[in-house]
Amino acid sequence: MAITASKIKSLSLQPRFAAQDHFRMLRLPSPFQPRIDALARTEDWYTWAGYKAPLSLWDEELEYFAIRSQAAVFDISPMVKYHIAGPDAEAFCNRLTLRDVTRLKPGRVHYTAWCDDAGHVLDDGTLFRLSPDRFRLCCQERHLPWLLDSAIGFNVSVEEETEAVAGLALQGPTSFAVLRDAGFKDIEKLKVFDIAEFPHEGGSVTISRTGFTGDLGYELFVPVGLALSLWDRLFEAGRLHGIRAIGYTALNRARIEAGLIVANADFVTAEHAIRTDRLRLPDEIGLGFMVDAEKGYFNGRRAILAARANRSMKHVLVGLEIEGNIPAEHAIVYHRQKKEIGLVSAAIWSPTGKRNIAIASLSRPYGDTVVDDLWVEIYAMRELKYERLMKRAKVVPRPFIKLERRTANPPADF
Amino acid sequence: MRSMVEGAYAIAPLTGERPGRKMKTWDAIVIGGGHNGLVNACYLQRAGLDVLVVEKNAWIGGAATSRELTPGYLYSNCSYVCSLFRPEIMRDLELPRFGLQVISYEGGAVFTRDGDYLANYRDHDAHRREFARFSARDAEAYDRYARDVTRQCRFIQPLLMRTAPDPTSFRPRDIGELMYLGRKFAGLGAEDMAQTLRFWTMSISDFLDEYFETDVIKANFALSGIIGTALGPMSPGTAYVLLHHYMGEVDGSVGAWGYARGGMGAVTRALSDSFRACGGVIRTDAEVDHVLVQGGKAKGVVLSGGEEIYGKLVVSNADVKRTFLKLVEAKELPEIFLRRVKNFKIRGSSGKVNIALDSMPEFPALPKDSPCYRGDLHFTDSMERMERGYDDWKAGRWSADPTLDMMIPTALDPTMTSPGTHFMSCFVQYAPPRIEGRDWTDADRDGFAETVISQIADYSPGFRDRIVHMEVRTPREIEAEVGLTEGNIFQGELTFDQLLFNRPVPGYAQYRSPVGGLYMCGSSTHPGGGVMGAPGRNAASEILRDLKQGAKHMSPAHDVI
């Protein structure tokens, strides 16, 4: 089995020595760091994949409303990115991931996931088809050895490009107006999950109509050298459209409302799970819809179809609506208030839905065929005391909120 | 600060019972004041027994000592780092109260021959970026490697504090323990079972080949697969040895290593203080000539001066060969047991060079502010160099290009030397127990030291000029001083034929011996070497079981969840 073009070229000595210094800066600055620093009033940072990233910038509560009523800018540069190119790129992606990549046309994106031999989910992410034979895979965890080994037998190259490509998510009702006023011509033609290239500062920016908020929104990718000028272009154009930069806390609220899951928050990725009972098949985390049993072979197909045939799925990921207004984060889920049947992985009071919502992982048949008499046990810490609440929960469909403006064509102009 | 440490050393009363008084009969006599002997003695004393520890040297600690061999410098002159020591024991025996403190070290590096280095950083992302300097693929391969090794660690950790079952026995307890093992194994699931079987029989070299492509990255990890072992990185079974060095922890951080503040002697000093605080007695300068055996039962020990000390039972912290080939007469032992003891493999494979430095050595390849100075440093950047070093050992020579595990504990622990001066510990692999069939000579020892010093000096200009004093320990010195047969630091090789129910010998892997009332508690017994304390603890547990005494003062093994 010959490795075709996928082997990483050995680095010449010089860059290797030059890179020694990294130990002095344990958190990488984002390509947008100067702009973010200028706005960071709360100095509230966390580490995202080795980058310094804001949890909030000015007010973690109010930043959320920037997403839902104006245009919010969230730096997605730390997202792990791989560039996949070559004559077999489509076949490679098709064997790698669950969905049918032959149906993903150039200029389109889809949300997908990929599994190991046992059908356990390695990660989820977005696959951008930049051209017939070029793709970009964006995800939470790092997978280069898996991708390179998956390239055996394919004429394809795989390169990690996280640090080379800067990314911004522009989300919210006025995001379209911002982009139009920023001069991205024909941006109104982008339908949801479309991608197009736009000129910027002698180079180009790739814009997709995608996001992690369930709202109207776009994601913009540029080579790092164009990062700051892109930021400035957006903020200049967005001044009158309420553009605001936000941190992760606000984004997280929006994504829970949108019912979207996060790797290693709502499920444990297969290459990181030390305890083998934490591994999950796609159907066990709500990604069963991606599995295309009709396309050609893909990683995990045998195992997933066998588990379906044997009905050996053990878990199910569900949306819950919970009584009251106290978020049930990491609460234990019970059946008939007695039998422990699972755990809430994410929960908020939804400001837009005005509901108390949660994403939970349950042991089948609970959440699957048995959906009544479910309870969550909430421990709410209030002034150094846990208030224990046992609240009724019901399984509800995700997304928890559905905004027409997300998919409306042409996008609404505010 | 320093003088306090010295003072404590000077005044610590290390002798107890004086000869000449009316002889008493001790409940238990422990031969050897190494860490396992002391752990064992502590647990027995705390169970209410009247325990005497006899130590041949003027100091206690065995291979876990801090000694001032030149004024102003405290040496961890045998073992030099701490990780394996079971936290359950530290807690049961209140060692922090008696001064034990373990400090995690900060990193480590392998110097490469092209003038660069590969560092290990504690920070996960820094670690990845460091590997990425050498290979983008390897940088992202580390997580899966760590996951797989962690899975193996979790499998083995609970076995450390349990007595190995005898697979040939039909006793309910053995069958129960075998079933525990079986269930644990079956609980892994088919794929992990297959991977576990492979892991236990693979060479560390082959194992690493399945994850990494860069030679220096493999060499970086492979070191843990050979330390203290008479095997090369390409020998099957070395993946397990790696595990033996990964299954420790520093305060819950599994796989982390640290320095004992005040040197490794701090471990045994805390143990001896804990022991004495409970009324235990230690006699130093008391070398045991033989174990008194009457009617197939141990009755005490006879010191080399002829003094007899009586005990209801005797526990030997010495290795199995020393215990049964030197301290017990052959006529007291079944022929098959004796044969197996003789066949026990205990070839030494390493030496130690301890160096007092008048100033911090410089390594121009490493940035001055690198945390790696506060960790372990190495010069072997390829698997081939490491393995060739082993070929020398097989031929009865010390490695011409040895693999060093070198560190400067004083970079983190200022209590061991005066300010600005440093103690450097160099563990050296490989050094054979004999040189081409004959004993080591002083000239050999000096040649060995020169090999080590010149390797360091190649990477550290002016290194020789900083040396104030140096102690060179080949297997000869280790055997002569510490009493480790053939200078083997683990009191017996860590190969499959000498692990679990085979350690030290089949049929006697439960700390008992063919002589009634004579027990073993050293690293020759399960789970083996390293400053772990588990053999001493497990032996105490078996002794108390035989005495039908409760063991409420012994914590169960910490949960692995």
Place this chain on the structure above:
Amino acid sequence: MTSYDCIVIGGGHNGLVAGTVLAKSGRKVLVLEAAGEIGGAARTEEFFPGFRVSSVAHVLNRLHPEVVKALDLERHGLALEGAGMSSVVLSPSGNPLVLRGAYGESLVGASASEAVAWRALRAQLFRYAGILKPFLARRPPDLAGMSLSETSALAMAGLSLKRLGKEDMRDFLRMLLMNVADVVDEQLEDDRLKGLLAFDAVLGAHLGPRSPTSLLGLYYRLAGEVAGVDGAQMLPKGGMGAIVAAIASSAAKAGVSVRSQAAVNKILVEKGRAIGVVLENAEEIRARTIVSAINPSTTFDLVGARELDTGFVRKVRNIRMLGDAAKLHLALDRPPQFLGVSGEDHRGRLVFAPSADHVERAFNPCKYGEFSPEPVMEITLPSLADPSLAPDGACVLSAVVQYAPYTLKEGWESGKPKFFKAIMAALEAVAPGIGATVRHAELLTPPDIEQRFRMPGGHWHHGELQADQMLVSRPVSDAAGYDTPLENLFLAGAGSHPGGGVSGVPGLNAARRIIAIKG
């Protein structure tokens, strides 16, 4: 166009055994062989005009009795005569050691005390090999869910272990994964005898005698039998090709069709099922069952990564299968005279391995991509007993020589003449004058063997036969029981359990597995 129930890829002995057993179950079987003739690594070939030799395997020591029976080989010309062949440990000082009878029933040339020690060790080794022997004949256990028969087979092995007696069982468990050098050092004195045992344990393996687990190689050897005698060995009359001829005759009788010069280019897969093969000439042949008796890595290359999981592909690539054994064929003017070896004993297996340390030293360089400057070897002179193999008065020498790493740092083009010189120097030391009688020499390095016999890495066992590549891990954990992740595709070669050597067991077991699954 004829249709077949079953296609067997590879006309080596395992492929032919599998094909025959399947044909006898009522299936229509086609065996496809890439070369011009069948036999794989068990062929007899002319390497110089008038000189013929067993081209890779040359000593028969493990043809399984169930294979003999299932194929009725004795009626098809199998002659198991001369199974009492001796082993001779050559000595440069003219003091060879001779092991007579099945693996040294008696020793000639050793001290009386050594003979006593050997008798005890030999008995012990045979006892312990006997415990393992049933495992080598059966399908490896399914770790996931063991069937009743598997569980009871394991229980039986456990019982036979208990039957050993407590102390013997303890020694068995202690010794199981030991290195052979320590075992022989514990019990023997004679360097020659230790050298032989060390050599036999590591023959065909990337191990030295000091490598832990190397004793398993010796057990593997001793678990073999010929004509009902454990540990026996023989040179088949007519070379190894004669064994294959007997198997082929049985195959023909059972109705197996054999096509040579029919290299398979691709295994056809549809919806996760193997459905046929495509030959190099683009011809497509379909069948309900595809049995691959060739190398496992090659097999999955033929399937293609696209039909397999990445983790599986990774595992297959991680199979260690770089050979260390070279094969030497000499056409000699006349039979050589080995120092101190009697005329009759020249018909035995002549081993040059003066001591275990010597074997270990020979192993060292091959870890670094260098050949052994002082190689060790197993020599036979098959034409002495079977004059048809050489012209009148002339002689064939066949030797397996270690260690010759597949990847030689300096490259085999320049390395081969140097290695040949080293071999001849070793031979000259034990058979002075032999060099002058060489009419023609053929040295097959692992890359040569790879090319000529289509064995990747030139490895006889199609994968290192070491503890971590045995049983449930042979060739890889997801294809260890002869079935593969692909429905209807089965493995039947030496790359599968129990491993290589002319035993026929992988072929037999694979066929039985297929019959068990599919009726």
